[in-house]
Amino acid sequence: MFSYQKNDNTNDDIHVFVTNLITSKIGKKTMFIFLLLIMVYSIGFSEVNAYPLENYVGSGTCRKCHETQFNEWNQTAHSRAFTDPVFQTQWQAQGSPDVCLPCHTTNFDETGGDYQFENIGCELCHAPRSEYNEDYTPASCDRCHSVTHYPTYTEWLESEHSHAGVGCDSCHDPMTLEILTNDPNTLCKGCHLSQDIEQVAEEHGYEGYDCLDCHMTTSLVDFESGTNGMTGHTFLPAIPSPDCGECHTVSLDAHTVWGATDENCETCHDDVYMTMLHLLNGTDVAMSESSILCEQCHNDVYYEWSLGIHADSHDATLVCIDCHEPMNPYIMMNKTLPPVTPVSVVIEKPEPFISPTYFFIAIIGALGAAIYAFTVRRK
Amino acid sequence: MKESIKRRDFLKIVGIGSVYLVAKNIIPGGAVSTLLKITQTSPTTNSGKRWGMVIDVGACIGCRQCTYGCKEENNIPNIPAPMQWIETFEMEQNEPITRLNSVPSNQSKTSYIESPIHGKWYLPIACLHCDDPPCVKLCPTGATFKSEDGIVEMNYDKCIGCRQCMAGCPYNARSFNWGKPQIPQENVNALVPVRPIGVVEKCTFCQHRVREGLLTKCVEICPVGARHFGDLNDPNSPPSKLLETYISSALLEEMNTKPKLLYITSGKKWFEEEG
């Protein structure tokens, strides 16, 4: 409508009107006031009301002030809860259901089925920016960690830890999510000081076994078959009645009275606290008193031993297993006494007061001199 | 002529007289009949028993408890040099008891530290108390003799230390006190004499125990029951029954010493049987 053709057409009325308006005095004043109002409005309302309440800002924003925590968070699985290819594969294989998203994304809107940020951002545990509070109290872990395929919280509730006040942060760093000490055995032993468990841990500590090998059994969820996941936070040994032979390679040569099965082990050993023994009637016996266990069957030898006529039995602190292998008692665990006279024994021989060699050299010299004197010289 | 007859008579008298004096002094009175016999009698030993021992080398684990028990019981000293009456040998599978070989002095069959080891067997040797003992036949003073109940005993007061018995024993079962044995007073067993310097000693079948009805110390202390002691005249004693059941062998049978300590291999084995 308006054309900006440069022509000398002074019959352009609106153009003339606007120009006259702007350039007139009144026009200038009005424009000035109008400009001022715009500036005030933009400054005043820009910070405070820039975002509406209930709004999430994203972890990148938090980073501006909380760089350290952001870096810690960035190493964790929380920061990849959505973008991790494992999740993506599984999620997409199931048709990308929305039910996963409240835990795997930040600010998931159930009504709209939409999420604001991917991954578990700062604001999913800590409140959204709009609810910014001073003490950063995060939400309880059970908000996400109690689903059937990641039932850590549920398991923990079952375990004794929940009754003993041992919470998530007793073992996990809440920010880095890592275990507080590198060595799970040290972590467990920090509270579990009882002798028995020490002994079991010691017995199983070397050769690569530690507490969590038995007391934390994890398994991945299988969505297809509907198998739930396990994170082992019940801390119960996974296998309720273990097959001893899986870990223990003891051959019960002589003690196969009831067959070479696990029941054989449990005749004497407790199946949970393996270093606790018990008699056939169930009475508990400590390892240091193991002799009465042997007496149940080997009562003749025990009787001889009590009379002091069974080998070194006048040493009252000895128990059967000090000499006999417990599993194969015919064999004495190398209680062989040392040889009486080692081959290289040297008996102290008396030394003469002067060296015999010199003495006899002197005698022979004297003889030679005498022979010389009395035979050669006589001539 | 008279002179020469006188001289001849004189020489005869002197000759016969000196032979008589020598014979009277050298040959103790009353013992002429036992001169060539080897057995000496005494009331305590005339019990009608014949002591014997059987060792089961299949069961022996070579732990040397018998050696040390014997040392404790019989006052066997460690000063000036450690001695033993029982010596245990570590033998190979291919060394049956009937064919035993010597080993060079830089190796040793008796200095093993760990036992039992699979594939080896253990042979404890002490005085075998032979019925025809070469040591007794060789002794010039009768310090060693065989008593009626079968024990070859030692009389330490008569021993002059000539070591002829040691040279004659095919089993090297005898030891000599090369120095004066010293035993701490608290370890001395009052029933057994502490030997003086310069005499020969050996296993006595614990005569101070067996004549009172006990067992020898080595038999008692053996933790695997490889040793059995008893009266061979009694068919129910452990050695008699074992000798009936199992094949026994003596060491060096061809020596004709007729030992009373015999070896069997049977009974308990300390290693696992195949299958």
Added chain:
Amino acid sequence: MENHVDKILESMENTGQAFYATIGIFGMVVLWGAYAWYTQFTVGMQATGLNNTVMWGLYIATFMFMIGVSHAGIIISTTIRVFKLDKFKPISRIAEGMTLVGLAMAVLSVVADIGRPDRILVLFFNLRIGSPLAWDLIILSLYFASSAFYLLVSMKHDISLITGRFKVRDGLYKILGGIQNVITPKDPEKYENMLNSISIVILPFPLLDSGMVVAFIFSLLGARPALNAPFIGAYFLVLAIVTGIAAIVIVSMILSRVYEWDEIISEEVIMGLGNYLRVGIILILYFIFNQHFTIQYVSKSATLVVSNMLLFGSYATLFWGMIIAGFVVPVLLLILPNRNKVGVLIASVLSILGLWINCVLVVVPALTFPNIPFNWGSYIPSWVEWSVLAGILALGVILYAVLIKLIPIVELD
């Protein structure tokens, strides 16, 4: 011949510097030996190199050796009287003296060996006749007694000659002369008969002694199969006789040199002895060869190991050194056509050393390698053993030197 008598009696008259020097030097050795024996007596037999496996060593070997030396007298007296070879008469009494001194040294060696020498009387009062050591004691006593008796009887003429010649020793000669007059017949022929009969009685002693009882100490040890052999008796007999011959050659040559008796103890005598020595050493070599050849061909392992060790093993240097230097070289020296007294002397010296080593090699290896799987033993003689043996040898020299001064050591014919 008078000058011979004077010359011989020279040995008795002068106790000059040489005599005292001999007594002095060998006396020092005797004292040293006594000190060593005292050490052994107080500390026990652990002062020696003996142990439970090798329980006999140098003492028993030297005992065997000295018995051999002591056969000198019998050999010579037998040769003179039974075989009627009168040329050996000059050395007859030298040999007799060696018998007595040799037996004394043998007894001392054995007494040094036993663990309780303070119990010698126990041995005498409790002698068990069934034991080889008892037979040894009896035979050696009889041997000593008969040799002494023969010496006493045969000296009658010489004692009568020297009675009155010496002042201090005259009492002894009077006593001896008195005994001799009682024992021996006055008639010279009967006297000669008596001497002949005595020497026939003494004749079997080498057989009884070396050939039997000394051999029995070893050959009756069933535990030592290397020694438990029938030939040991004959072997020891030959060894002993050769030792005796070699010893008497050495002693005669020494005396002949010291007292300048070259005409009395003539070349003939020494060469005659050398002939016997040659035959004897060849016999010894025959015995040794037979023994080892038989064992090496086929034998029990316990016997074989002893032979192997002697021929090829730990005792090989000693064994072959003994064979070559102690037996083969003397035989060669004695075969040489132009040999003389010196050659015989050298052969005797070498062979007597070889014979002593042979005695050691008979005793020690048989004990070192026992019958059953006992660890092989080892034996290194200690200073005590060497010192005691040196002391015994020195005592023998001193006794012999004193004997020379007491009786005419060569027959005064």
